[in-house]
Amino acid sequence: MDIQKIRGDFPIFERRINGKPIVYFDSAATTQKPRQVIDTLSNYYANHCANIHRGVHTLSQESSELYEEARRTVARFINADEREIVFVRNTTEAINLVSTCLKGEGQILSTVTEHHSNLLPWGRSRDVDYVDIDAHGRIDVEDLKGKLQKPTLLVAVTHVSNVLGLINPVEAVIAEARKNGALTLVDAAQSAPHMEIDVKAMGCDFLVFSGHKMLAPSGIGVLYVREELYERMEPYLMGGSTIKEAHLGSYVPEEPPTCYEAGTPNIEGAIALASAIDYLSDIGMENVLAHDKALMALALERMKAIDNVELYGSLDPTDRLSVITFNVKGMGCHGVAKVLNLRENIMIRSGFHCAQPLHDRLGIGPTARMSFYIYNTPEEIELAAELLGKIAEFI
Amino acid sequence: MQVYPLIMNRLVMPAASRFTDLKIWDEYKAMMKSERLSLEQLRQMQLTKLRAIVRHAYENVPFYRQRFESIGLHPEDIKSLEDIERIPPTTKDDIMANFPEGITAEGMDRSRWKYVASSGTTRKIMGIHDFRKSTLNWAAGIRAHRLAGNHRMGMKWMEIPPHMCTTICGINDGPKGEKLSTKKLVELVKGGDFGGAGRHVYEGLYSMRHDLYKRVTLPSFGPEGTNIPESDIVSYLDSIRSYQPHLLEGLPLYLYTFAKYILDKGVPAPRVGVIKPFGGSLTPYMKQIIATAFGCEVYDTYGCSELGFMACDCPKHEGVHLFMDLYHVEVRHGDRAAAPGELGKFYVTDLENVAMPWIRYEIGDVGRYFEDDHGCGRRGIRLEVEGRVQDTLVNSQGKFFTSDEVFDFFHARKEIDNFQLTEKSSGRYELLCVPVEGEEIDREGIARDFREFFDPEANIKAYAVKTIKAEDGGKFRFIKAKGHDKL
Numbered sequence: 057m058d059i060q061k062i063r064g065d066f067p068i069f070e071r072r073i074n075g076k077p078i079v080y081f082d083s084a085a086t087t088q089k090p091r092q093v094i095d096t097l098s099n100y101y102a103n104h105c106a107n108i109h110r111g112v113h114t115l116s117q118e119s120s121e122l123y124e125e126a127r128r129t130v131a132r133f134i135n136a137d138e139r140e141i142v143f144v145r146n147t148t149e150a151i152n153l154v155s156t157c158l159k160g161e162g163q164i165l166s167t168v169t170e171h172h173s174n175l176l177p178w179g180r181s182r183d184v185d186y187v188d189i190d191a192h193g194r195i196d197v198e199d200l201k202g203k204l205q206k207p208t209l210l211v212a213v214t215h216v217s218n219v220l221g222l223i224n225p226v227e228a229v230i231a232e233a234r235k236n237g238a239l240t241l242v243d244a245a246q247s248a249p250h251m252e253i254d255v256k257a258m259g260c261d262f263l264v265f266s267g268h269k270m271l272a273p274s275g276i277g278v279l280y281v282r283e284e285l286y287e288r289m290e291p292y293l294m295g296g297s298t299i300k301e302a303h304l305g306s307y308v309p310e311e312p313p314t315c316y317e318a319g320t321p322n323i324e325g326a327i328a329l330a331s332a333i334d335y336l337s338d339i340g341m342e343n344v345l346a347h348d349k350a351l352m353a354l355a356l357e358r359m360k361a362i363d364n365v366e367l368y369g370s371l372d373p374t375d376r377l378s379v380i381t382f383n384v385k386g387m388g389c390h391g392v393a394k395v396l397n398l399r400e401n402i403m404i405r406s407g408f409h410c411a412q413p414l415h416d417r418l419g420i421g422p423t424a425r426m427s428f429y430i431y432n433t434p435e436e437i438e439l440a441a442e443l444l445g446k447i448a449e450f451i
Numbered sequence: 452m453q454v455y456p457l458i459m460n461r462l463v464m465p466a467a468s469r470f471t472d473l474k475i476w477d478e479y480k481a482m483m484k485s486e487r488l489s490l491e492q493l494r495q496m497q498l499t500k501l502r503a504i505v506r507h508a509y510e511n512v513p514f515y516r517q518r519f520e521s522i523g524l525h526p527e528d529i530k531s532l533e534d535i536e537r538i539p540p541t542t543k544d545d546i547m548a549n550f551p552e553g554i555t556a557e558g559m560d561r562s563r564w565k566y567v568a569s570s571g572t573t574r575k576i577m578g579i580h581d582f583r584k585s586t587l588n589w590a591a592g593i594r595a596h597r598l599a600g601n602h603r604m605g606m607k608w609m610e611i612p613p614h615m616c617t618t619i620c621g622i623n624d625g626p627k628g629e630k631l632s633t634k635k636l637v638e639l640v641k642g643g644d645f646g647g648a649g650r651h652v653y654e655g656l657y658s659m660r661h662d663l664y665k666r667v668t669l670p671s672f673g674p675e676g677t678n679i680p681e682s683d684i685v686s687y688l689d690s691i692r693s694y695q696p697h698l699l700e701g702l703p704l705y706l707y708t709f710a711k712y713i714l715d716k717g718v719p720a721p722r723v724g725v726i727k728p729f730g731g732s733l734t735p736y737m738k739q740i741i742a743t744a745f746g747c748e749v750y751d752t753y754g755c756s757e758l759g760f761m762a763c764d765c766p767k768h769e770g771v772h773l774f775m776d777l778y779h780v781e782v783r784h785g786d787r788a789a790a791p792g793e794l795g796k797f798y799v800t801d802l803e804n805v806a807m808p809w810i811r812y813e814i815g816d817v818g819r820y821f822e823d824d825h826g827c828g829r830r831g832i833r834l835e836v837e838g839r840v841q842d843t844l845v846n847s848q849g850k851f852f853t854s855d856e857v858f859d860f861f862h863a864r865k866e867i868d869n870f871q872l873t874e875k876s877s878g879r880y881e882l883l884c885v886p887v888e889g890e891e892i893d894r895e896g897i898a899r900d901f902r903e904f905f906d907p908e909a910n911i912k913a914y915a916v917k918t919i920k921a922e923d924g925g926k927f928r929f930i931k932a933k934g935h936d937k938l
């Protein structure tokens with residue numbers, strides 16, 4: 057994988073602030089976009105723009121075909137069938153859709169390490185219990201076993217934590233849930249961008265992720281539904297494209313997945329997501345993973361060596377993916393983020409990263425977070441570590 | 452005086468000075484003495500300290516050394532206060548591009564240095580205070596309280612700072628100090644570690660400072676913006692009423708909102724000894740409304756987190772007297788020094804921060820200075836702080852209007868409760884107005900009066916809104932200007 061060539065695809069890295077390039081370490085929040093994805097968007101507007109499924113004219117047909125081809129691309133990306141792919145706005149909407157539409161009794165099991173998006177939707181109208189984490193920060197499967205003793209409708213877990221970057225044992229979680237007759241939803245917002253996902257091998261019932269965290273535009277996300285489960289789901293939003301026939305007072309519903317995509321969807325977003333997936337597939341997800349892991353190993357090694365920096369979660373690089381969370385003693389996380397930004401344009405996150413319960417569970421305040429992706433280089437990590445060392449060891 | 456403040460002021464603080472290296476009380480006493488010096492004596496003191504800090508920065512701070520060498524300036528060249536103009540100004544970008552190791556003194560003991568930064572995510576500046584500077588700043592705080600409003604340590608104090616989103620975004624991320632423990636203190640003293648004992652007392656007092664000060668903090672207005680529900684205003688007033696603070700501090704808009712409410716509804720005001728702004732300064736109109744509503748004295752102070760307490764008001768309320776023993780402030784109009792009373796930008800030199808010298812720091816405020824003796828007994832120059840540089844408007848004839856002036860212009864209209872003026876492209880202005888209850892926005896009248904007040908060519912459009920949103924850090928910007936770089 058030729059990282060300089062990849063960087064060349066991202067116009068943002070040509071930008072200079074105070075004469076210096078940007079070091080973007082906030083890909084866990086959203087990624088930068090390659091020229092290929094930007095071009096797909098402008099090409100769509102320039103050549104194919106039309107509403108889908110509603111016209112016999114050339115543009116509408118082209119647009120519909122591009123949109124459905126995008127669905128197939130997404131399906132292949134996670135080894136699903138195209139009928140199992142619902143386009144939504146983002147991970148958050150996908151989870152809300154499942155929590156609103158899924159019929160059935162029993163508690164929901166979430167975990168303390170979830171993003172607020174995989175906590176709050178469940179609490180709205182159901183009983184929720186929270187699985188704890190183990191000493192390394194991963195989901196505690198023993199605790200899960202205990203909590204599954206109560207009748208459970210669904211277990212909702214994150215594949216990779218957006219705070220600790222730890223890869224959770226989702227296969228074990230799914231196996232335990234299955235044994236107890238519970239369904240599973242995997243939040244792949246932080247994993248789908250970095251590693252190959254095979255929903256069939258994983259065995260989950262629902263899987264969700266966002267396009268904007270994997271080179272695509274904001275406003276397009278994916279909900280995978282294991283096909284048989286559509287029968288256990290109520291309609292979601294109603295309106296255009298959710299029905300086959302409408303009469304005043306009655307209707308015949310459309311087939312899934314279309315019936316879950318009410319109104320005009322984010323057509324260009326879906327098409328651009330497919331283009332992002334093509335971009336990643338050209339690189340090869342195994343190469344993406346290897347690159348991200350190598351960066352993580354380097355970052356862990358450099359950060360561990362700095363006095364006064366406290367790292368959270370397991371320090372074994374094989375446990376982790378792409379996210380590293382820390383604090384500098386005697387200095388608030390926002391201060392750290394400010395200094396990195398103002399001195400070297402190193403853009404990192406600071407705060408609770410939408411996972412306040414996890415911070416509470418770890419007994420820590422807000423944290424600073426660096427996250428990496430395909431366009432980041434070892435040199436950038438060296439630069440950040442050097443500067444961080446200066447700040448942390450200064451006082 | 453009540454018993455607790457008496458103990459704090461007569462016993463605890465002097466004892467801390469006597470027995471530990473925490474010399475707040477001694478410094479405070481020395482500062483109060485300097486308040487009785489003549490302007491000439493103060494200037495002499497400034498010159499001595501300025502020459503020392505410039506020499507120190509040149510010899511020990513890489514950033515300043517390079518700066519001075521690149522223009523061939525030597526510390527010896529600074530012979531008078533006016534010579535400071537030969538040193539190039541230091542911008543926030545300069546500071547942050549070199550922070551921390553390039554902008555701090557080499558070869559010093561850093562063990563008791565502290566990072567300082569305003570809380571909140573927006574302000575883009577950080578600083579470092581060494582132990583002496585922290586002590587001085589603590590003393591300067593006591594001095595400002597004493598001189599402006601006669602508030603003494605231990606009297607009840609209530610504050611309403613602007614920071615919103617304190618829990619969800621985790622804005623309050625400052626380091627927490629160690630609690631004071633008698634056991635640990637005894638151990639340290641027994642072991643003969645008096646330095647350690649002193650440090651422990653300092654850390655302990657520092658972490659307890661809110662309790663020691665009887666200081667209570669109320670939450671900010673939050674994301675609702677300027678116009679919070681009436682019931683919220685009532686509950687703020689109830690909290691103030693039941694605590695009866697001697698000192699009430701709050702974001703200017705908060706204090707102004709309470710004052711307007713008290714006057715409009717004719718409700719009795721809570722009993723408060725003195726009111727001061729926090730996180731911004733009051734405009735003359737705000738001061739007048741607040742003083743009338745609460746029936747108490749309103750004092751101003753001036754400072755910022757990276758430097759510290761810099762100046763405070765006197766009972767004459769004609770600007771804040773600079774702490775000239777601690778800071779040097781120049782007011783500049785374009786590329787020349789402003790005359791007394793003339794508008795300009797402030798450049799601040801911290802005469803006491805040895806760890807991280809700030810020399811001709813462009814602090815980002817605009818205002819005027821006055822050096823005449825107005826008879827209050829304090830001879831430090833007076834500063835009239837009128838807003839931020841980036842909130843200053845300039846009209847087509849090149850005349851400047853500070854945010855204070857513009858604020859007071861709009862608030863003099865009976866139909867405007869709150870507003871925000873944004874300069875779009877040159878000559879075009881967008882005005883958001885929250886109308887006073889039961890009033891209509893007079894679009895024509897506003898446009899006509901604004902043209903007369905500001906610029907005959909100004910094209911202003913007014914829109915009615917329900918509230919004006921705060922900026923990221925919870926503070927408000929009522930004027931968003933463009934042309935200020937000419938100032």
Ligand SMILES: Cc1ncc(COP(=O)(O)O)c(C=O)c1O
Nearest residue numbers: 146147148171173218243245266
């Ligand atoms: C693990 C995880 N889940 C869910 C989300 C929410 O994603 P979105 O904001 O795209 O809905 C995020 C985004 O930060 C995440 O990291």
Ligand SMILES: [Zn+2]
Nearest residue numbers: 765767827829
């Ligand atoms: Zn005076």
